[in-house]
Amino acid sequence: MLKVENLHAGYGSSEVLNGVSLHVKPGQVVALIGANGAGKTTTMRAISGMIRPTSGSVLLDGKAAQGMGAARIARIGLAHAPEGRKVFGPLSVEDNLLLGAFSRLPHFFGFHRKAEEELQRVYELFPRLLERRGQAAGTLSGGEQQMLAIARALMAKPKVILLDEPSMGLAPVIVQEVFNIIRRLKDAGITLLLVEQFAKSALEVADYAYVMEHGQIAVEGTPAELNKNDRVLAAYLG
Amino acid sequence: MLKRFLLLRGAEIIVLMALASVPLMVNNTYALGLLTLLAIYGILLIGLDVTVGYLGQVNLAQAAFLGLGAYAAGLSATMLGYGMMASLSISMLVGLVLGGLLAFPALRLDGPQFALATLSFSALSTTVLNEWEGLTSGAQGLSLSRPTWLGLSMDAQGFYWLCLLMLALVWMLMRNLLASQWGRAFEALRDSPIATDAMGVGTYRHKVAGFALGSSLGALAGGLYAFNFQYLQPQSFTYDLMVILLLGVVLGGRKSLWGAFFGACLIVLLPNLLSNKLLFELISAAGLLLAVVSGVRAWKSKSTQHFQILAPIVAMGILVVGGFMVENTENWRKAIFALMLFSVVVGLPDGVMGYIAKLLTRILRVPPADIAAAVSLDTVLPKRESDGQTLLELNDLQRYFGGVKAVDGISLKVRAGQVHGLIGPNGSGKSTAVNVISGLYAPSGGEIRLQGKRLPSGSLLKVARVGVARTFQNLQLFGELSALDNVMVALKGVYRTPLPLLLLGLARAEEQRAQGEALALLELVGLKAQARMAAKDLTYGSQRFLEIARALARKPALLILDEPAAGLAHPDVQVLITLIKTIHERGITIILIEHHMDVVSELCDVVTVLDGGKVIAEGVPDEVKRDAKVIKAYLGVVQDDAPSDAVDRKEAPAC
Amino acid sequence: MNIEIIAQMVVSGALMGLVYALIAYGFQLTYATSKSINFGQGELVMLSAFFSLTLLNIGVPYWLMVPGGLLFGAALGLLVERAGVRLALQQKSEGWILLTIILGLLGFSSAENIWGRDDRPFPTPISSDALHVFGINITPLEISVAIGVFAIMGLVELFKRNTLLGKAFEAVSADRDAAELMGISATRTIMLSYGLSGMVAAMAGILISPITTVGPTMASALILKAFAVAVVAGLDSGFGVVLVGIVLGALESLTSFYIGSGWREAPGLVLLILALAVRPNGVFGKATIRKV
Incomplete structure (x- = not known):
């Protein structure tokens, strides 16, 4: 579904990614783990077009997506729930969700009716968001904002969701809840590329995983294989 | 070196001499008037360039300010009977x-609000x-007569020489000022005000000083303007003139005395160029040619955007076509x-x-300015004896952002002479903690002590100064400045020459010493060869190493390194480790x-582990790595009923 | 001192103030999406007014002239965005300040040469015979200004709140990167904001012209006060501009009555500099957190 080949990208004169290749098959949850500064988030940003890759290719459902702007990549079916959640603070929860479906709704009128079905589905998955649908997103707690960010990505009915550090800055109990949600998404057959600093938890939900070091993929394999790999642990605690 | 000196100073002297000798050769009142105006606008634009060029506002x-200065001088002369110099002062x-x-x-604030x-x-x-x-006779205008200077009454020719003398003087003083720490500080704060404060160079005071300086030059030009025309009207100093002045600075070239001079020539000559249709056609055609030629070159190099190439061509094209269609160009x-x-x-x-300067430097092969030899590291960073006492102490430090408790009651002690690690997962509050310590944020609660004394809170500058x-x-980093200048901006304890002497160019020795020290620090971080690069x-x-060199230029008691290895390639990480060891050996905490x-x-030596804005462990690295809480915080082991988890935990080697 | 005179001054000043508020609102629209404003907005007001006058002169009925003028304003707004703003924003520089000033100058010079330097009357079907309300003279024309201001601001706000595109507009102001990730093009949204801002400026021109007449310099004083209103209220504060506009307008007409008409520009300028000294983000603006 998502195929990344030899991706190079960076900020200004500095190159952060030196040739990243990875592959996400339909219905899979793939984890991308590694120490901070290894380039996980940069990989996500380069895939979704938030930064322009210097070379390499990104294929989304067989179509080349590299070098397009983020908005166009989003319109061809890639949803990116970015690091730090980035919900639209002043807007209501429901408006946030509607905007998640921006690219497939009419832009002036009648968008609400057309989004109704998807909204119901998302509210079923996240009942808390239904309770707070009229509230400004900025006033939600960190965990609720993370759920909103995931729900907003779902609204686009994307082919692939990129989920960047969903556990960041959250209390342990909430982190557990976030992982439960990821598991439910997996059961629903959603294709997911997950970046996580909590490698163990990520490996539990993932079908396949890549470990990044210094802007490259250092190790890859199924979670069972990686759990036996010393290098994986070494990437975290030396 | 000599070649550079001769070329640069020679050009200045030749132009000055040429300008000064014009009245001796040509007896033409009109031309003299233009030249006088040229000198006045030269001063005005040099002043404007301080804010527009150096400060980037x-x-x-x-x-x-031209108007205010003109009225101030005019009124001093007419109402108070002051002489030339007193009025200009x-x-x-x-x-x-x-x-x-x-x-x-x-x-x-900067940008649009400014x-x-x-x-x-x-x-x-x-x-x-x-x-x-x-006071001003309002819209009627104020008539005045030119006062005497040293008892001499000034005719047009004498006054022109006076204006030229002033321009030369302003030129010289500004050249000295801008080549000093002041000039570097002006440019630094444009690139990063936060870093300028953090390096102990007050952003705000330099901005205010720079602006006041530019304004006073504007007012000086105003005084000369008043005595040149001997008649003042408020309408002369409005928005229209301002736009023309901006035209002068931008067209001439920012951050350049020559640019300001060229801009002044242009402003003075433009009305004459416009009144002659043929001349105007020639100039606009030349402009179009320049736009097309540089456009084609830029298009070949593929580095510029299409808009940047096409827009000037279109604009110049309009100018050429418009020139044929319009009867009276002066109306337009x-x-x-x-x-x-x-x-x-x-x-x-x-x-x-800017364009011509680059071209000439290449054609004439003007060598870059010499850099003084590096001094020994012991002069820059003398070894400190560390007593192992507490250097920095945090007591229940808190920092909240709205409801988010980024730092939630951290207490810790950093001992002198140690390397104290601060680790924790993303969002655990490490960066916020150092931002509070270094004064970027004021704490929401708790206190910070450095050597027993309360650290100033909420001011990067004050914290840097202690x-x-x-x-x-x-x-x-200060992107436009060279690597050497980046370090020199931050250098502490070198710049002592008082401003008046500095303006007279008597700070050379100090500047040499600063260069030597800065170069020594660049050598330490392995960037000596790149000293001249922006x-x-x-x-x-x-760039990461340059930041460290710049911080060391503060000769600090406490050095905070915020993720220095982030984004570094593996070999560089090894170099970084060696570098930090060297710094540590110098006794810097x-x-x-x-x-x-x-x-x-x-x-x-010691590591403090943060999670959720709180300290969860502290000790020597090996101890901390085995701490169950730390492992959990880092690996995020979720304590649910996932069976694989239990198996894995047994398998996981103790690390 | 007569209370009725003061009331008269306050009311007619406040009505003028609403026009300042409307122009300031135009600044807010573009500032929200791009953190930039058009320094040549006054020229947009003036050019749109001239264009509308031309429409009337060639026989277009008043009520058809209004949308025509608004469209013209929107088109100019788009032109400013394309020629003066987009490149600078891409380069993350403040070049747009200079470029929009330059474009304003070009517009000014063009107007001088196309329509002449003289002030011209702007005909309107709305009566300017005074009505007496509680001892205050007020003309239907003045009332129409208030109605026009609120109508166009209301329309824009309705658009922003009730259409998905409007919500996208808010999303871009809240978080540009995240909006891009939703498939919302920030560039197009900024274009939209400049178009709307130009339209709002045109409306201000159409509303004020019958009162002040039309001429190349008609907006130069107006725009300074609109700047003052925008900065004092805060460039991101929504309806704060209306309040500040009304207060400034009233203050101004009192100043010109009691101190002298030449001083009528002074309160706005003093207020602006004071506001920057005391509350740099505006009375209603939000403080920003410095990030490194």
Whole structure:
């Protein structure tokens, strides 16, 4: 579904990614783990077009997506729930969700009716968001904002969701809840590329995983294989 | 070196001599008038360039300062009977004081708000000059006669030489000032105000001083303007003039005395060029040619955007075509200015002189200025004896952002001479903690003590001044400055020459010493060969090392390194480790925020682990790594019923 | 001192103030999406007024002239965005300040040469015979200004709140990167904001012209006060501009009555500089957190 080949990208004169290749098959949850500064988030940003890759290719459902702007990549079916959640603070929860479906709704009128079905589905998955649908997103707690960010990505009915550090800055109990949600998404057959600093938890939900070091993929394999790999642990605690 | 000196100074002297000798050769009142105006506008634009070029702010008040200075001098001469120099001094004083007063509020913000504030100031001064009829005679205008200088009455020729002398003087003083720490500070704060504060160079005071200086030069030009025309009207100093002045600076080239001079020539000659249709056609055709030629070159190199190439061509094309269609070009004066300015701003950001200077440097092979030899590291960073006492102490430090408790009651002690690691998962509050310590944020609660004394809170500058230096996770270099200048800006304990001597060019020895020290620090971090490169052109790894060198230039008691290894390639990480060890050996206490556990293990004497804004463990690295809470925080083991988890935990080797 | 005179001054000043508020609102629209404003907005007001006058002169009925003028304003707004703003924003520089000033100058010079330097009357079907309300003289024309201001601001706000595109507009102001990730093009949204801002400026021109007459310099004083209102209220504060506009307008007409008409520009300028000194983000603006 998502195929990344030899991706190079960076900020200004500095190159952060030196040739990243990875592959996400339909219905899979793939984890991308590694120490901070290894380039996980940069990989996500380069895939979704938030930064322009210097070379390499990104294929989304067989179509080349590299070098397009983020908005166009989003319109061809890639949803990116970015690091730090980035919900639209002043807007209501429901408006946030509607905007998640921006690219497939009419832009002036009648968008609400057309989004109704998807909204119901998302509210079923996240009942808390239904309770707070009229509230400004900025006033939600960190965990609720993370759920909103995931729900907003779902609204686009994307082919692939990129989920960047969903556990960041959250209390342990909430982190557990976030992982439960990821598991439910997996059961629903959603294709997911997950970046996580909590490698163990990520490996539990993932079908396949890549470990990044210094802007490259250092190790890859199924979670069972990686759990036996010393290098994986070494990437975290030396 | 000699060649450079001769070329640069020679050009200045030749142009000055040529200008001075014109009245001896040609006896033409009109030409003399233009030359006098050229000298006056030269001073005015050099002043404007301080704000527009060096400080990088759009300043719309310079025309107003010209007017205020003109009235100040005119009134001093007519009402108080002051002589030439006294009146001009009054002008400068008025510019300095009013400029300072305007700058205090206006420079707190930059960008559009600053431009708006200066625009309002201009409008307000026009209003005052118009309405305060008792003093200025309002719209009727103020007539005055040129006062004497040293008892000599001045004819047009004498006055021209006076103006030229003033221009030469201003030129020389400004050249000395801008080549000193002041000039570097002006440029540094444009690139990163935060880093300028963090390096102990007060952003705000330099901005205010720079603006006041520019304004007083504007007012001086105003004084000369008054004595040149001997008749003043408030309408002469409005927005229209301001736009023309901006045209001069931008077209001539920012951050350049020659650019200001060229701009002044252009402003003075432009009305004459416009009145002659053939000449105008020639100039606009030349402009179009230049736009096309540089456009084609840029298109070949593929580095510029299409808009940047096409827009100047279109604008110049309009100028050429319009020139044929319009009967009276003078009526379209403003539109012509606008089109020319537009093309230059979009297509030639360095201005005409910037372009020519680059060209000439290449053709004449002007060598770059010499750099003094590096001094020994012991002079720059003498070894400190560390007593192992507590250097920095945090007591229940808190920092909240809205409801988010980024730092939630951290207490810790950093001992002198140690490398103290600060680690924790993303969002655990490490960066916020050092941002509070270094003064970027004021704490929401708790206190920080350095050597037993309370650390100033919420001011990067004050914290920097008591001996804390830091680097930034997201680099905050002064991109346009060279690597050497980056370090020199931050250098502590070298710049002592008082301003008047510095203006006279008597700070050379000090400057040499500063260069030597800065170069020694660049050598320490392995960037000696890149000393002349602009910081923005360095590789990412080199930029990180440059930040460390710059922080060391503060000769700090405490050095905070915020993720220095982030984004570094593996070999560079090894170099970094060696570097930090060297710094440590010099007795500098270090707080190291780092994610790479291997780096932490190798360097740190003590490690404090944060999670959720709280301290969860502290101790020597090996101890901390085995701490169950730390493992959990890092690996995020979720305590649910997932069976694989239990198996894995047994398998996981103790690390 | 007569209370009725003061009331008269306050009311007619406040009505003028609403026009300042409307122009300031135009600044807010573009500032929200791009953190930039058009320094040549006054020229947009003036050019749209001239264009509308031309429409009337060639026989277009008043009520058809209004949308025509608004469209013209929107088109000019788009032109400013394309020629003066987009490149600078891409380069993350403040070149747009200079470029929009330059474009304004070009517009000014063009107007001088196309329509002449003289002030011209702007015909309107709305009566300017005074009505007496509680001892205050007020003309239907003045009332129409208030109605026009609120109508166009209301329309824009309705658009922003009730259409998905409007919500996208808010999303871009809240978080540009995140909006891009939703498939919302920030560049197009900024274009939209400049178009709307130009339209709002045109409306201000159409509303004020019958009162002030039309001429190349008609907006130069107006725009300074609109700047003052925008900065004092805060460039991101929504309806704060209306309040500040009304207060400034009233203050101004009192100043010109009691101190002298030449001083009528002064309160706005003083207020602006004071506001920057005391509350740099505006009376209603939000403080920003410095990030490194």
